[in-house]
Amino acid sequence: MLTLENVTKRYGTLTALDGVSLRIEAGEFFGLLGPNGAGKSTLMSLVAGLRAPDAGRLTLNGQPLSAANSAARAALGLVPQHIALYPKLSAEQNLRIFGQLYGLGGALLRDRINEGLEAMQLADRRRDRVETFSGGMQRRLNIIASLLHRPKLLLCDEPTVGVDPQSRNAIFEFLEKLNREGLTVIYSTHYMEEATRLCSRIGIIDHGKIPALGTLDELLLKLPFEEEIRFPRTEATTALVAKLGACGAVEPGDEHYRFRPQPGYKLSSFYQLTESLGLPARHFTSQRPTLEALFLHLTGRNLRE
């Protein structure tokens, strides 16, 4: 559906996007996971035709995407990172304006406004000014406003900043429902949990590059260790640590050790070892590695600075 080929974007001397290539298929829920300043919003603005790339090509369904190509952009909805609403106007007035700008009107627009407000649980506040809404409510309205014209591709730029867990869930469920109904979503975030829960495919973005791209499982496979085993720091485990040195890396924490086995190391041999030392199995918890760990591994930095 959407392809980016070697897309580069500079602001003066700063390279915000550095030769990004990407292919997103129809129906995907694609996550862009990266810290502040990684280039997420820049990528979104290029796809939305708000800025032109300095190099490379963007196409939507084979058609070049640009400011001039408004037909292609009609299939696109952007949920801006900011709450892009008129605070002095009511929720309904805001939605009507944005709907009318897309050429909607009459009963159709009314129905879609109602539908959106219902889905986001804002129907009873429809006549109130947006400035009287809580941050979470404004975020939800911000999303409805981008969906009135039923885009095929929705660009969500960090749509849940400052939203409480309940509202967040409402947003997730709404987006997941739309995705099931066929909407393609590109969702940028710096929350690992969001990417993990929502996205069918994730691109990790940092310093304008996408060093890793794939499903969650594919990404986690890129970590040189598959599991991490934690156990308490006791006298009994000291003997174990001495023997594990040859099989992987052991990191001492304050109260726990963390063991990351070498690639190819069989967990069964680990448990044979613990049994031979007479250590009970309940001491050991094995954890799946996380995107956070992957990000650290790829960039040497934490996702949240």
Added chain:
Amino acid sequence: MRTILVLVRKDFANFFANKAAVSLTFIVPFVLIWLFGAVFGVNRKDSGPTGIPLAVVNASTNPGAEKLIQALRAEKAFKVITQYKADDKTERPLREADLAALMRANEFRFAVVIPEDLFSEKQLGLHLKIYTNPRNEIETQLVNGILQKTIFSNVPQLLGQSLVARGRGVVGAENMARFNQATADNIARSFGGDSAQILKNIESGDFTGGLPAGGAGAGGDSLLSQVIRIESIQVAGQDVKSPAATRIVGGWAMQFLLFALSAAATGLFYERDQGIFHRIMAGPVSRAQIMWSKFTFGVCIGMLQLVTLFLAGRILYGIDVEHHIGFLLLICAFAAAACTAFGMLLAAVSPSPEAASGLATFSILLMSAIGGAWFPVTLMPEFIQQVSKFTLVYWAMEGFSQVLWANVTFLELLPTLGILSGMTALVMAIAVWRFNRGKIFG
């Protein structure tokens, strides 16, 4: 086109949802128009101030002095005080020595002393002392003006006496008496009348009476008013009740329209920072449509404001709006367009909304002052009069008075419209150029 319409409607909704903007555009200028009209007595028959306390000390025994006091009492601008009230409630005539203390106590700010030597033989004219404690210059000038008016117009006899006294001083009393006698005889012989009565009048400085009816002094006109006769003929604006009202309404309306439209243009920053431009430009809206919608909105709100305030001027001061409504709408549209362009330029050249509103305040006040929104350009120094022709306020004011006051034809109005639209085009061109290079849509 439809997109622009939606955007303009949006701007209107936003505008009327913003109480500060509405009051700045309509209510504040209305109050100022009303206040200024009241202060300057626009369109009141009995214009001018009333009841300014004026102390009068009479040290002269000349009967003319009493006449002068009567005249001052008759002048409604003054409340004449001649008595001094002591603490024990007793009253006596004011003395010159009382004045300083009373004025310092702010009992009154102006006093006239008629000294013993009301007339002198050495000098032509009256000798009066005027004490002032000028709280403000305008009041002082006003009081001086009214005093002079009262003295010159109501008591010409005093000046006649002054003339006679001066004559006596120059030629000597004996020669003067002989001259007066000869004059009286001559007048009696030529125009009729009693020579003795005429002589008496001449000696008392009264050049008005003593002649038979139908003669030179007919109608009771004073000699002075015959000597200097001013007839003022208004070439334009015969049917407008007050040209000052046109200035006050047009001036304040323009100034606050400029403020309102600069604020509206500065709203572009807000919409950018909120990401609203990103939202709508990701959709089917272009930069040009955003700019044109802002421009259209500015012209609409500007016309609405100007026409509303001129209608208020109709109610308050009887400005003849209804007979000129067509041209008035025209000039208002052109003035509003120029103001809108100006607001857009401010937003285009400013790096931030704060900078824009600072620049707006400064340039709007400056332009209003030198453009003639506050007082007529003709009162300003020559150099500023030249500069003011480069302001849009000047041409808008010019247009308003042309339409509402001078009854111009369309052809006569055309140059003003041309200059306003030229300014609009130039300023808009610069604004659009700056917008395209600047960061507002970045």
